[in-house]
Amino acid sequence: MAHRQRGSTQEPDDKTCVSCGRRMEWRAKWAANWAEVRYCSAACRRRGVTPTDQELEAKILSLLAAAPTIYPSDAARAVGGDDWSRLEEPARRAARRLVAAGEVQITQAGSVVDPSTAKGPFRIRRAR
Incomplete structure (x- = not known):
């Protein structure tokens, strides 16, 4: 396990x-x-990853096969x-x-941004 120096102690690297998909x-x-921690919050633990979430991931990749970027x-x-609007946050x-x-990469105004801190609309493109 990788570690980084913080102050006078060594702490493990962040996880996702x-x-x-946010950084923890x-x-x-x-x-x-720490080795068993998988979720950033109780809400994420309850939500988990559903079949619809997996379908959205597959659809993002298939749409990117036909277009350079998508929303x-x-x-x-x-x-x-x-009933697509309920799936915007998923x-x-x-x-x-x-x-x-x-x-993939997430971009805003053409620049790659950190997905954990990105606010507002963003586009998705294949990783380069």
């Missing part, structure tokens, strides 16, 4: 939440079980049909998970 920084309260809402529309989470897997 398996549900939302090491916390002292997780010291005893998360493009995948939500393709999966959700007329599509953003799917994009963040794909970033963590090294499959």
Whole structure:
């Protein structure tokens, strides 16, 4: 396990939440079980990764096979049909998970941004 120096102690590297795809920084309260920590919050633990989430990931990748960039809402529309708006945030989470897997990049104004801190609309492109 990789570690980084913080102050006078060595702490393990950050992880990515398996549900939302955001970066989780090491916390002292997780010291005893950092290797088992998979979720950043109780909400992410409850939500998990559903079959719809997996379908959104697959749809993002298939849409990127036909276009250089897409919006998360493009995948939500393709999966959700007329009721696509409920899938907008799940599509953003799917994009963040794909970033963590090294499959795609998230951009704003043409520049790659950190998916854990990106606010507002963003585009998705294949990783370069």
